[in-house]
Amino acid sequence: MPNRVAIVGTGQTHHCTRRLDVNGVELIYEAVGRALEDAELKMKDIDGVIIGNMDHFEGINYVDCWSIDGSGGFGKPTMKLTTGGTTGSTLAIAGYHMVASGMFDKLMVIGWEKNSESDTTGAITTAFDPIWDRLVFAGAISGLAVEASVYMATFGVTERDAARVTVRDRRHACLNPYAHLRKEVTIEEVMNSPRLSDPLKLLDLCPRTDGACAVIFASEHVAEKICPKPAWVLGTANRHLYTYLGDTDFVNLPSLRRASQELYSKTGIREPLKQIDVMELYLPYSFAGLSWIEALGLCKPGEAPRLLWDGVTDLGGELPINPSGGVISCNPIGATGLIRCAEAALQIMGKADKRQVPDVKIALSTGFGGCFWSDILLYGAKKPQ
Amino acid sequence: MAAEKQELLVIQSGDKEQPFRYAVGRYGSKFFMELRDHKKLLGIRCPKCGKVYVPPRQVCGPCFERMVELVEVGPEGTLVGYTILRFHFVDPETGQPKPVPYGYGFIRLDGADNAFQHFIEIRDESKIRVGARMRAVFNEERKGNLADIRHFEVIG
Numbered sequence: 001m002p003n004r005v006a007i008v009g010t011g012q013t014h015h016c017t018r019r020l021d022v023n024g025v026e027l028i029y030e031a032v033g034r035a036l037e038d039a040e041l042k043m044k045d046i047d048g049v050i051i052g053n054m055d056h057f058e059g060i061n062y063v064d065c066w067s068i069d070g071s072g073g074f075g076k077p078t079m080k081l082t083t084g085g086t087t088g089s090t091l092a093i094a095g096y097h098m099v100a101s102g103m104f105d106k107l108m109v110i111g112w113e114k115n116s117e118s119d120t121t122g123a124i125t126t127a128f129d130p131i132w133d134r135l136v137f138a139g140a141i142s143g144l145a146v147e148a149s150v151y152m153a154t155f156g157v158t159e160r161d162a163a164r165v166t167v168r169d170r171r172h173a174c175l176n177p178y179a180h181l182r183k184e185v186t187i188e189e190v191m192n193s194p195r196l197s198d199p200l201k202l203l204d205l206c207p208r209t210d211g212a213c214a215v216i217f218a219s220e221h222v223a224e225k226i227c228p229k230p231a232w233v234l235g236t237a238n239r240h241l242y243t244y245l246g247d248t249d250f251v252n253l254p255s256l257r258r259a260s261q262e263l264y265s266k267t268g269i270r271e272p273l274k275q276i277d278v279m280e281l282y283l284p285y286s287f288a289g290l291s292w293i294e295a296l297g298l299c300k301p302g303e304a305p306r307l308l309w310d311g312v313t314d315l316g317g318e319l320p321i322n323p324s325g326g327v328i329s330c331n332p333i334g335a336t337g338l339i340r341c342a343e344a345a346l347q348i349m350g351k352a353d354k355r356q357v358p359d360v361k362i363a364l365s366t367g368f369g370g371c372f373w374s375d376i377l378l379y380g381a382k383k384p385q
Numbered sequence: 386m387a388a389e390k391q392e393l394l395v396i397q398s399g400d401k402e403q404p405f406r407y408a409v410g411r412y413g414s415k416f417f418m419e420l421r422d423h424k425k426l427l428g429i430r431c432p433k434c435g436k437v438y439v440p441p442r443q444v445c446g447p448c449f450e451r452m453v454e455l456v457e458v459g460p461e462g463t464l465v466g467y468t469i470l471r472f473h474f475v476d477p478e479t480g481q482p483k484p485v486p487y488g489y490g491f492i493r494l495d496g497a498d499n500a501f502q503h504f505i506e507i508r509d510e511s512k513i514r515v516g517a518r519m520r521a522v523f524n525e526e527r528k529g530n531l532a533d534i535r536h537f538e539v540i541g
Contacts, residue, residue: 007520020393057429059398122477130407130441134478135531136489136504145468146491153466153515184470196472244501246439246491 002100005378006223006230008216010342015180015211015277015330018116021313024058024341028112029070031212031335032165038225038351039216041106046216048098049073050326051110052081052091053121055335056123069252071110083240084127085140086332088337089282092365093236094101095217104235105219106226112212115331120208120254127370130235130367133245134157138197140284141205143245145197154300157290159199163190165289166203172315173325175354180209180330203255204286212331213339220383231345231363231379237262238375248372251348253288255374256295256366261346264297269362273298273312274362276378277360278347279321280340282368283328289313293321315357323347323355337367341377348381402480411499412441414526415455421529428458428497436498460521461540463515469507473535490536492519504536512539514516 013019019027028051051069055061064073064080071078082092088111095109119140137143142235151157167187173179185203187342193202216226222228225243239255242248260272269275279296283289290304298319300309307313313321326344327336344363346352360381367375409417413427419425429441433448439458444451467490476483488505490513506522507513519537527533 002525015487020395119475119477121474130405130478131409132531137500138483138489140466140474142470142489145470146466146489149515150466190507192474196470198469198471200468207497213391241446244440244442244499246502247446248500250491 003102004220004232005099005217006220006227007341007345007379008218008223008227008230009035009041010216011035011214013211013341014177014178014211014245015332017180017207019114019210020153020321024112024114025062025067026068026318027070027210027212028067028110031112031214032070032072032108032110035108035214035216039365041226043072044112045078046072046106046108047110048076048104049078049089049108050080050081050094050098050108050345051112052087052126053111053113054082054084054087054123056126057120057333058117072108084373085282085284085333086121086238086337086367086373086375087334087369088339089365089367089375089377090238091338092215092341093238093375094320095215096183096233096377097134099217099219102219105222107217107298109217109338110212111335113332113334115208115333116210116211119203129244137245139174141197143158143202144285144287145200146277147250147291148199151287151291154251157305159191159303160187161290161305161308162204162286163187164305165283165286166190168308169283169289169322169326169328170316172323174325179325180211181209183328190273200285206327206331208286210331210385211330211335213342215338215342215345222234227349229349231348232381232383234378234384235263235267236375236377237266240370240373240378242371245371253292253295253302253372253374255372256376257378259374260296263378269378272296273319276362276364277321278323278344279319280324280363280365281321281326282337282340282384283322283326283364284368286359286380289321290322290370295343315355320357321371323357324350337375339368340365344377344379348379410443412443412455414442417529417533418531421527424460424523425457426459426494427455428494430454430456437496438499439494439497439501440465440536456496458496460490462494462497462519464490464505464517465493465500465518466515467505469510488513488536490537506536506538
């Protein structure tokens, strides 16, 4: 039996377009310091570090070694982990695995990115196959635009339906002091923003952000001593299915559908819409807020627009999604999946301030990346059996 | 620290290139030679699940099975999904701006089970829709790479 594992502290930078006042190591240091402060721990209490980003954004390899001054990894087992866009959520899953193994009691997990230091679209393209994918591919935007074209054609969903997702996330972001874009937008503003890649417009898409996030995972022997109300990890699942983009099935993100089915069956979730209190989802663009919540089983395929327009996923609704403002409001890529994890944990801990959903008992977070991959984690207020 | 006005510097990396030399493999090479010499497109069939993949590669990922049976596919097919790129961006392979707008789509070639991505011809945008029948248009001068296909165009 694995040890039970809980999140006992989180820390984030105030994410923004460009942090010229700090280099990458100093940005990491800021998030780690805040996580330690949150958990009331010192770096000497931590017995291991895992860190991740997408190294081609900064062009710095061996980030685990390079960042050691800021990560606190001096003299401790330290390793790097990178899985593209899913990096942050894979870090969280790996942190859970390492502490559950019984070999680590207090583990520092760090995700970070300085997207301002390179051309994001160019760098993302280099994550794809050089012979078969790069000639025609145009970074994350083109792949997501194709997914949207298929989703619209299959279910008759409209660009206005998708705009409602941006409106929700940007409204929520105004309540989160750490979010990058903290300004509300209207449906009309989304619809009238510049067309980048049909059917996607500027405001359908996430920004590029500088930021870091750190999360402390602790074993069941120490978690409640550190934190009176820790966020217990109830289960994780992931699917990294494809090498080539052409092998992808573009309808309802099969990787997320399959990962969530595994997670629900492991944790006894039968009606996610009713049983889960809040979700922090890696939705890098508006249409994902429709198609991918169908993949998560919140409604039947093609029915998500109704949930959005009825306010079911707004703060105050039956199942609030992205109280933090989500990825459309903030995207330091290697940190993004871990920010979802930190925000879900804050909801369980009751520390989410103005963006707090009342009485959260079960929370879910996801990660998305690369060739339509998915990571997913479930958290609970009650120590698992 | 008091907020003092201070200039914050950025250091530019050098402008030298670091070119790579990627092996295409046996099947990929065969695909490009058939394309160059005969304007034919090749896929490969998994002996376990029976799926035909384009481009041909050695392993079927879901079955983790070695594939050997090359089969001809296309050059016609059906448009699975597409976009028209309108934003300016730099191609990291060439360092040059991409010629926007351009069409980009996934075509399920006749005889294949997955989709093949390439440029799509966008002179008449009204004809481009999911489910449209498409055909490959080949360049007159072919060098044995993916650009030997100029683009796919809507039939009719």
